[in-house]
Amino acid sequence: MPEGPTIVLMKEDLQKFVGEKVIEVSGSEVPENSEIKGEILREIKTFGKQTYLIFDKIIFKVHLMMFGSYSLYKRKDIDTLRLGLAFKDGGMYFYTCVVKVIDESFLLKIDWEADIMSDKWNPEKTEQTLKAAPKMMICDALMNQDIFSGVGNIIKNEALFRVGIHPESLNGNLPPKKLKEIIAEARNYGFDFKKWKKANVLSKHFQIYHQKNCPICGAEVTNKDSGKSKRMSFFCENDQKLY
DNA sequence: GCGAATGTTTCCCG
DNA sequence: CCGGGAAACATTCG
The missing domain is CATH 3.20.190.10 (MutM-like, N-terminal)
Structure with a gap:
């Protein structure tokens, strides 16, 4: 839930x-x-x-x-x-x-700046944290509650799809622009999630999570356990680039 | 009825 | 001691 x-x-x-x-x-x-x-x-x-x-x-x-x-x-x-x-x-x-x-x-002891839904959310600090862990997969970073507190498997998958990043991309391989994009999108999708959840239409808006075909190219959506967190990732091989 | 799932902690093993 | 893996918890949905 x-x-x-x-x-x-x-x-x-x-x-x-x-x-x-x-x-x-x-x-x-x-x-x-x-x-x-x-x-x-x-x-x-x-x-x-x-x-x-x-x-x-x-x-x-x-x-x-x-x-x-x-x-x-x-x-x-x-x-x-x-x-x-x-x-x-x-x-x-x-x-x-x-x-x-x-x-x-x-x-x-809580670092309130790590909460994607908080007014105190600090994207610059998050960027530094990700840069300091270049070998971490972005899917693991997103699921890490010390880095992206509040992100779950839905937000992870949907946000990655929106910015066209493959879940198994390494933090250190992401160009600065893409790194900033995924950090911004984690929070941005969080607010869309909230709006849709409140209206009881969240699952209607899933683009990739548990979907069969990519809404962009129509190709079959890939799903596999990825990263150390071993949580299911849903992504499109064509439209999400592996960095 | 089976199996998976929006999550996290703990324990066991090599 | 560390990391990986499995187990544990427990409900709902397809």
Whole structure:
């Protein structure tokens, strides 16, 4: 379910509870003896695919992994409730996900400039990071959450297609112009992803991801596990150049 | 019903 | 000690 843009949408959904007091707590990941009841949700932050729920006495880190989901009401059809927080007029419920309690120092160590969806996103720094790893494949760089936080396999494939770069190209072989292009496109596609996801039309806009034929030349789309991350890449041999 | 999939961490082995 | 590989988690969809 989640890549960075989906998590940003989730945050927008949950934002209305910020400033409200917790009335009831539930879920398998609620720590013993924690006094969350009565606490006020101070802030919600996201970093890539992670979400932080910040209270005075406790901070939760939520990661939906591959199959996680959330709802604003308690779903009875799912028995893997990890964390549920009820407020006066509704609540937030996280299922099948990883929930951890962290402390403030954890938040201070986060490099917010690496988040493709953030206002703090820093393309120049990303360029330097990629240049410093010339033998890394661009597909691995994109999936690396320390470099392109929030990018998942969909964004990786679609962004690479848009700029005509083969997923197995090495960072160091990319001409400066192409390097800048893919960095810009990772974020740009992230916002298209968000817009389409919100309108429930995301998969309609896939050009290469799980597609049969290239929309440019009509050739059959190649798919193979690529890079160290061994995640499926979808690409067109004709229209995406291997650098 | 099988297999794959928008993800990450951990463990085992050479 | 390091890197690679597989396993683990667990749900939905085709």
